[in-house]
Amino acid sequence: xxxxxxxxxxxxxxxxxxxxxxxxxxxxxxxxxxxxxxxxxxxxxxxxxxxxxxxxxxxxxxxxxxxxxxxxxxxxxxxxxxxxxxxxxxxxxxxxxxxxxxxxxxxxxxxxxxxxxxxxxxxxxxxxxxxxxxxxxxxxxxxxxxxxxxxxxxxxxxxxxxxxxxxxxxxxxxxxxxxxxxxxxxxxxxxxxxxxxxxxxxxxxxxxxxxxxxxxxxxxxxxxxxxxxxxxxxxxxxxxxxxxxxxxxxxxxxxxxxxxxxxxxx
Amino acid sequence: xxxxxxxxxxxxxxxxxxxxxxxxxxxxxxxxxxxxxxxxxxxxxxxxxxxxxxxxxxxxxxxxxxxxxxxxxxxxxxxxxxxxxxxxxxxxxxxxxxxxxxxxxxxxxxxxxxxxxxxxxxxxxxxxxxxxxxxxxxxxxxxxxxxxxxxxxxxxxxxxxxxxxxxxxxxxxxxxxxxxxxxxxxxxxxxxxxxxxxxxxxxxxxxxxxxxxxxxxxxxxxxxxxxxxxxxxxxxxxxxxxxxxxxxxxx
Numbered sequence: 001x002x003x004x005x006x007x008x009x010x011x012x013x014x015x016x017x018x019x020x021x022x023x024x025x026x027x028x029x030x031x032x033x034x035x036x037x038x039x040x041x042x043x044x045x046x047x048x049x050x051x052x053x054x055x056x057x058x059x060x061x062x063x064x065x066x067x068x069x070x071x072x073x074x075x076x077x078x079x080x081x082x083x084x085x086x087x088x089x090x091x092x093x094x095x096x097x098x099x100x101x102x103x104x105x106x107x108x109x110x111x112x113x114x115x116x117x118x119x120x121x122x123x124x125x126x127x128x129x130x131x132x133x134x135x136x137x138x139x140x141x142x143x144x145x146x147x148x149x150x151x152x153x154x155x156x157x158x159x160x161x162x163x164x165x166x167x168x169x170x171x172x173x174x175x176x177x178x179x180x181x182x183x184x185x186x187x188x189x190x191x192x193x194x195x196x197x198x199x200x201x202x203x204x205x206x207x208x209x210x211x212x213x214x215x216x217x218x219x220x221x222x223x224x225x226x227x228x229x230x231x232x233x234x235x236x237x238x239x240x241x242x243x244x245x246x247x248x249x250x251x252x253x254x255x256x257x258x259x260x261x262x263x264x265x266x
Numbered sequence: 267x268x269x270x271x272x273x274x275x276x277x278x279x280x281x282x283x284x285x286x287x288x289x290x291x292x293x294x295x296x297x298x299x300x301x302x303x304x305x306x307x308x309x310x311x312x313x314x315x316x317x318x319x320x321x322x323x324x325x326x327x328x329x330x331x332x333x334x335x336x337x338x339x340x341x342x343x344x345x346x347x348x349x350x351x352x353x354x355x356x357x358x359x360x361x362x363x364x365x366x367x368x369x370x371x372x373x374x375x376x377x378x379x380x381x382x383x384x385x386x387x388x389x390x391x392x393x394x395x396x397x398x399x400x401x402x403x404x405x406x407x408x409x410x411x412x413x414x415x416x417x418x419x420x421x422x423x424x425x426x427x428x429x430x431x432x433x434x435x436x437x438x439x440x441x442x443x444x445x446x447x448x449x450x451x452x453x454x455x456x457x458x459x460x461x462x463x464x465x466x467x468x469x470x471x472x473x474x475x476x477x478x479x480x481x482x483x484x485x486x487x488x489x490x491x492x493x494x495x496x497x498x499x500x501x502x503x504x505x506x507x508x509x510x511x512x513x514x515x516x517x
């Protein structure tokens with residue numbers, strides 16, 4: 001964690017077990033400790049089964065840890081909170097609402113008066129560059145635009161934490177790069193704490209101030225890499241390549257272990 | 267234009283051939299046994315001119331509307347409730363599963379015993395016929411609301427009232443619409459049956475009454491009208507469904 005910044009999210013010995021259909025107990029998360037500073041951008045990466053999605057769900061309050069605690073802003077997380085908004089891979093927009101209606105949802109849930117809510121929603125939509133699509137329905141939008149709406153919906157309620165669960169994984173490469181840059185711009189403007197789950201190592205190196213590499217069986221933190229490069233990052237830069245290489249090396253190690261472990265269990 | 271022509275030409279041609287064959291075949295039977303299309307048309311005109319037809323159509327449509335609306339008003343709230351509260355559904359489900367396969371017609375003796383002869387037994391039978399499709403599709407639609415919709419709602423701190431009215435109900439609506447659609451069909455089918463058994467008016471009664479006087483042409487005229495009205499209601503329903511589907515972003 002970078003020095004001088006306030007701790008925002010604190011994971012203390014977080015553990016999560018599942019019982020599979022065959023009655024075997026699986027450790028999804030094995031004593032995870034992590035400290036995330038206020039306004040920090042942290043990426044969680046790892047192969048499937050490493051528990052990164054479980055971890056972000058626990059942090060966002062959608063799941064309770066088996067043991068250990070998650071604290072955000074000094075308060076223990078026990079349920080979802082409008083101050084910590086999750087952004088999903090499949091956008092999770094309401095198809096019967098227009099773009100504006102979707103962005104208004106969170107404000108309506110909070111009981112913000114209508115005209116004030118409208119102002120906030122319009123500002124959020126402006127921030128993601130969707131001011132021209134207010135009255136469209138989600139099915140009329142491309143995947144990238146849908147994810148912008150979902151980001152605007154989150155920003156409208158001014159959360160202090162954004163949880164993003166593989167938000168760009170379903171998008172084509174160009175849209176993904178574009179939205180990564182947009183997200184960075186918004187992050188630098190609003191400075192929320194961002195926890196960003198991805199399985200794309202390049203994306204993690206491009207975005208994260210720190211990259212948390214996770215390993216499976218049992219799900220755990222393998223290594224935390226600090227990417228000491230200023231934003232926005234030039235992806236063709238030799239320094240970028242160096243971080244990328246380091247992460248890939250570590251990732252291959254994780255992957256090899258995971259593959260071997262899988263072989264033993266067979 | 268030519269596409270419309272092509273699309274209407276084939277069915278129109280088939281219909282013409284069907285009617286021609288019917289006319290030809292009817293030639294070999296006495297009209298009391300197997301009336302020709304021309305007889306049926308004449309009967310339709312006769313019934314229409316005497317006013318019997320329109321009075322009965324009006325009564326049937328009114329019964330249908332009342333029974334269908336009652337069924338919908340009962341089935342949708344109950345379905346929303348049972349879809350939302352899985353435990354209640356689990357408790358009631360066996361009862362529903364036993365009652366559902368009983369044909370609404372089988373309720374007829376009880377309906378007459380309870381409500382007497384008149385509108386009520388027919389309305390009751392139509393209501394039963396419409397009730398189950400709406401109930402079952404509503405339950406299924408509520409249970410099929412994507413979990414992520416509820417996650418978003420919970421995340422933004424929406425209360426249970428807002429989640430129910432502004433997430434679950436609209437999310438389930440296209441599914442409920444399918445049930446409403448199916449129910450129109452089953453309810454219309456049972457309308458005639460219900461009126462044949464207990465009522466003293468309506469299209470079903472008109473058919474039975476014509477049978478009693480061996481007016482087979484009028485029997486067929488009644489059947490034809492039932493079919494045409496059913497088609498019209500079905501088409502109207504389809505239009506409503508389409509426009510709602512467009513608004514919901516599913517069509």
